[in-house]
Amino acid sequence: MNFNYYPGCSLHGAAADYRMSINAICRRLKMDLTEIEDWNCCGATAASSENYKMALVLAALNLVKCENESELVVACNACYQRLLNVNSKFKKYPAIKEEITAVLAEFGISGDPEKIKVRHLLEIFLEEVGLEKIKSNIVKPLSELRLIPYYGCMLVRPEGFDDPEQPTALDELLTALGAQVLPFYRKTRCCGNAVMSTNEKTALKMIKEILEEAHFRGGQAIVVTCPVCQLNLDAYQDKVNKEFGTSYNIPVLYFTQAMGLAFGIGPNKLGFDRGIVPREDLLKLIPKIE
Amino acid sequence: MEGMPVIKERNLHPQFYRRVKMLPGGEKIEACIQCGTCSGSCPSSHTMDYTPRKLIAMIRAGMEEEVLKSKAIWMCASCYSCKARCPRGIAITDLMYTLKNIAMASGCGHKLAGPVFYGTFNRMVEKEGRINEGKFIVTFTLKTDPFKIIGMAPLGMKMLAKRRLPLKATAIKNKEEFRKILARIREAGI
Numbered sequence: 001m002n003f004n005y006y007p008g009c010s011l012h013g014a015a016a017d018y019r020m021s022i023n024a025i026c027r028r029l030k031m032d033l034t035e036i037e038d039w040n041c042c043g044a045t046a047a048s049s050e051n052y053k054m055a056l057v058l059a060a061l062n063l064v065k066c067e068n069e070s071e072l073v074v075a076c077n078a079c080y081q082r083l084l085n086v087n088s089k090f091k092k093y094p095a096i097k098e099e100i101t102a103v104l105a106e107f108g109i110s111g112d113p114e115k116i117k118v119r120h121l122l123e124i125f126l127e128e129v130g131l132e133k134i135k136s137n138i139v140k141p142l143s144e145l146r147l148i149p150y151y152g153c154m155l156v157r158p159e160g161f162d163d164p165e166q167p168t169a170l171d172e173l174l175t176a177l178g179a180q181v182l183p184f185y186r187k188t189r190c191c192g193n194a195v196m197s198t199n200e201k202t203a204l205k206m207i208k209e210i211l212e213e214a215h216f217r218g219g220q221a222i223v224v225t226c227p228v229c230q231l232n233l234d235a236y237q238d239k240v241n242k243e244f245g246t247s248y249n250i251p252v253l254y255f256t257q258a259m260g261l262a263f264g265i266g267p268n269k270l271g272f273d274r275g276i277v278p279r280e281d282l283l284k285l286i287p288k289i290e
Numbered sequence: 291m292e293g294m295p296v297i298k299e300r301n302l303h304p305q306f307y308r309r310v311k312m313l314p315g316g317e318k319i320e321a322c323i324q325c326g327t328c329s330g331s332c333p334s335s336h337t338m339d340y341t342p343r344k345l346i347a348m349i350r351a352g353m354e355e356e357v358l359k360s361k362a363i364w365m366c367a368s369c370y371s372c373k374a375r376c377p378r379g380i381a382i383t384d385l386m387y388t389l390k391n392i393a394m395a396s397g398c399g400h401k402l403a404g405p406v407f408y409g410t411f412n413r414m415v416e417k418e419g420r421i422n423e424g425k426f427i428v429t430f431t432l433k434t435d436p437f438k439i440i441g442m443a444p445l446g447m448k449m450l451a452k453r454r455l456p457l458k459a460t461a462i463k464n465k466e467e468f469r470k471i472l473a474r475i476r477e478a479g480i
């Protein structure tokens with residue numbers, strides 16, 4: 001299986017462990033993710049905050065690098081939503097579409113961004129690879145692990161492939177890996193990353209509410225689908241503890257790392273040692289048999 | 291949180307309401323029933339001077355300055371909870387973006403952390419085509435609160451130790467054309 005792939009800035013930066021685990025499990029599943037040529041930043045929430053047309057151009061520039069009628073796989077929730085958004089915005093605002101298409105044409109860039117189907121990596125595992133194939137690769141079921149499935153906002157809102165408030169895709173995947181998947185009411189509650197640098201107090205409160213429920217449910221780790229959520233929930237636990245007098249110390253993993261563990265891939269190939277909150281204790285709960 | 295500001299009728303700007311209605315997220319605000327579902331769903335409304343529901347009432351009343359100078363628009367975390375739940379199908383998140391767009395274009399509140407943050411990010415994107423997270427956060431902090439750098443050091447060190455802070459700059463190859471395209475779009479305005 002071969003897919004066009006948009007990694008985004010985080011996967012080339014702070015989310016080294018996400019990148020490593022994606023590479024390792026795709027190799028195991030015989031999937032080829034081909035990075036699109038000279039991709040640029042999706043603009044995150046910054047471009048649309050200053051100029052919504054800039055946001056659409058940044059996304060469109062990436063989309064037109066794919067062949068018409070093809071699919072583009074994205075692993076970061078924020079990039080996914082930004083790229084997905086072009087389609088619905090172009091449909092809703094034909095005048096904006098015309099303006100942006102005209103600017104791109106001035107530079108000899110043709111191609112129709114609406115012809116590209118943007119999909120999240122989690123969606124690909126569920127709908128293209130399929131849970132049966134994933135299950136057939138499991139050598140170490142995660143049956144001793146009690147996991148919190150955390151989706152964040154931008155995997156499912158404003159649009160996406162699952163329910164906008166109570167999605168189940170990640171629950172299904174982790175269940176297939178044999179893990180005990182805990183009910184989690186705040187599975188799509190925002191982690192607050194967009195305001196972390198400008199309004200830290202609010203962001204810390206948002207993180208705390210997620211950690212609080214994860215702890216209350218007895219989760220041994222939070223599993224995420226996005227490098228932005230990962231960094232936010234992982235790196236600021238110290239600060240949350242200081243601010244609220246708590247003592248949270250909950251590892252935050254990528255769903256691809258959970259898959260890798262179940263596939264029996266070595267933790268160092270999954271970047272497992274790169275959590276800010278150490279994840280190593282979880283390895284004691286993974287069966288030893290090879 | 292603050293109540294609705296009381297201002298004289300001659301200081302209202304009905305043309306502001308008309309303008310917002312023409313922009314993304316603004317088209318349906320006439321249909322807002324002021325139910326407050328958006329404010330109740332919003333994870334940061336408790337820190338906003340005016341909640342999303344109030345902002346809509348203020349736009350409809352033509353309170354241009356009060357809306358554009360509010361801190362609330364910069365508190366929005368773009369989580370789309372409001373949009374998912376609004377019974378009238380109003381795209382409140384897009385409306386928040388539109389208000390930020392107008393505020394940034396007019397230089398309103400340009401000293402607030404929000405616009406500086408987004409501006410710094412966008413200038414780095416325009417220059418390099420990609421974002422280096424570490425470099426971006428340091429540039430932004432130096433602009434707004436240089437002393438905070440010291441407080442950030444422990445986390446920076448941890449990130450380095452965990453090999454999650456690439457120091458190598460990342461950039462696209464075709465910078466020149468990329469910059470020209472973005473300049474053309476910015477010229478067009480919002």
Ligand code: SF4
Nearest residue numbers: 322323325326328376
């Ligand atoms: S949820 Fe919708 S209708 Fe209700 S106050 Fe907010 S914008 Fe208005």
Ligand code: SF4
Nearest residue numbers: 332366367369370372
């Ligand atoms: S998108 Fe913004 S305004 Fe709407 S609920 Fe989220 S933070 Fe609040």
